Amino acid sequence: MSDHFVQIVEWTFLGYFAAINLAYLAQCLLAVRSVRRYLKSSSIDELDPAYSTVHLPISLVVPAYNESKSIVTSIKALLQLEYPDFEVVVVNDGSTDDTLEKLIAGFQLYPYPEAYRKQVPCKPVRATYRSARYRNLRVVNKENGGCKADAANAGINICRNPLVAIVDADGVLQRNSLTRAVRPFLENPETVAAGGAIRIANGCTLREGFLEEVGLPSNPLALMQVIEYMRSFLFGRMGWEPLGAVLIVSGAFGVFRRTTLIEAGGFNPQAVGEDMELIVRIHRIMKQQRRRYHIGFIPDPVCWTDAPESLKDLGSQRTRWHHGLGQALMLNKWLMLNPRGGTVSWLAIPFYVLFELLGPIIEAVGFVFFLGGATFGLIAWSEASIFMLLALSLGMLMSVCAIMLEEFSFPMYRKPRELALLYAAALLENFGYRQLTVWWRLKGFFRWVTGRRHKWETITRSASVGAG
């Protein structure tokens, strides 16, 4: 290998590192600005109780597949949310366990003839039920559609309120989640969708479906994900929000204007990452129709979700996410560098293609090039070590930025030991965990290229969430 070639490769990687980290840094700065603005405006609604009466009716759609263990606790918790006007629509997607029986017994459900409209495609509905105990609870039992998207679509067809929140059956919501999530819709009538920060529930103590005490997980894989979620939600999404280029509203909790969901055709049952695909599609449709719209994001932790604690579950999740990313971008390729697409087309989509979709390939090539080159004597070990150390230190810097943003906005982990653990995780994730995620994302990339399908994903629940 000639010195000249090595130098070209080194400059290429250096340029890539510089570009990706400058982009992240810019996101971080934008996120700081957005969080400051958000904190300023939110201080007022802590004062006057009149502000808490500001609301729009919401339908919570809860797709459920084989959730027998936790479904009753989860739904009971949802029914206790602090919000003046909401209904809960649970969609049993042809579960093979006794999810439906648990719901019938737990909420005294009785069948009733819902004259529902099929406005977005989904598999046939077998029956609809109402609760004799909770007037705002309905359950839809439908044929298995093989994915969450199909179940969510059935819920969209049946719900009646102008706003629809899609909520994971195993998600743990804050009591005031709906009040928070509805804010972007109240503040800006052009808002068509909004999401909030999702946090990791592992290590937290739950009581009757609500969070009682925040804690960090003892499982190292879950701990690394705490840092990842901070990075992703606090400066990933918060950074894109002021640019009008939020491309993901998490499937765990997202609020949509019902009319927008119907216009967009609902969730795509063929999409692996149905949450991202829907948001990218909404961007595309709105841009194509030259309509003004806004997709909001709030930094409040609105939903706590169970993170996978085994390599198998985590690997499967990450592979699926990356597959979904590729598919969502490809299905909406009209947006790529389209003159009508604004910041979405010229910043967000190129960023996701270059740094997220192709990121693992470039990172993997880098590892192989520098480690392989040093092993076979093509590059000096000192040089390879510098580049490896650069990757490590920049990765650490981004995680430290996320921890700072967390402390700046909504600090959840108050104990000094927890802060120390977060810093340890920010350092240690660079040794093994990061390389594993690169591998899983590579697998996801190749699954997307080869077009393999995924089905409902079930992960082994951690004790904290399962205990209800």
Add this chain to the structure above:
Amino acid sequence: MPDFPFASASNAASSVALWLTVASIAASLLLLLYTLELRVRRRFRERRRAGVIAHWRAIIAGAVTGAAGSATLAVPRLHRRERQEFLRLWVYTRSMLEGAAADRLIALAQALGLTEFVRAQARHAHVGTRLMAIQALGYLRDSESVAELTAATDDANTLVSITAAEALAAIDPPRAMALLIPKIPQRRDWPRTHVFNVLQRAGSDVISEPLYRCIRAATDDDAAYLLQFAEIAEFDVRDALARELLGSSTNPELLAAALKTATGHSPVARIDELLAHDAWYVRMQAAKLVGRMGRTEDADRLEKLLADDEWWVRFRAAKALVRLPGVSVADLEQVRLRLHDRYAKDILGQAMAEAGMR
């Protein structure tokens, strides 16, 4: 090249990489220190806040219950560093009180010289500080601030302007309503629920007359927008508006809004025409109004709408039908039997089930 462990970096790329590594490690350390500082400052702030709250809460509670009524002059001095925290606590408590307790709380604030402080804060550059001060001026019923608050209702910031509107309504409701109601169609950025709060607090007797005049003088679009707030107005004003607008307008949005405004206590002209209107939302509102009117003889009108093309019209017609007085379960079953349209049958079945009739 400094004497780093990797100082043997042989080319410029390695050299740049090395410097970037050093810079990012240094930045990480600085951020770590900043995070620690944030944490320490937050702890300190929370501790100080807790101290101030503990001290003043007892005094505020005394003022609210009247225990401190005679001792108002003997209230402790409010230190400069305590003012912001006290104001927050005062506003929070005041927002939950009316009547004599509110008067005593205002007297306490005045005894502490809070009014001058709040007036100055209302001009503060920080939006959060300004908003709290504007709210406080309303709660203090500070009539000397009316001019400033009136100007603030035109502020480009939605929260500032609507909060100023709320404060004005708290100080002098009739004067505020005469000023604010004409502004409502121009300030579509004001969250509707906030506008409802402002109007509701002023009271139906205060808002009815200016709202009526404003709606009658407005364009169709503005009138339709304003009509949504008419449900707070007095019943006779609502019905007068509905009667006049339904008799004269052809604008579907305005017709739907007027139908929504009608209480159902008075007969409405053109109801058959409106039940067959081209715009589905007019038909839907007409069906709802027929339901509110509650006349058994309207059952046939609603029955026809059960086969409407639009689900919402069918749904509202079915809901209205099952609630009509004098229409029994047996009557409704008869209606279902004679319906040929599957959608009509389904929606009536659903409405009956929801009403516990099936």
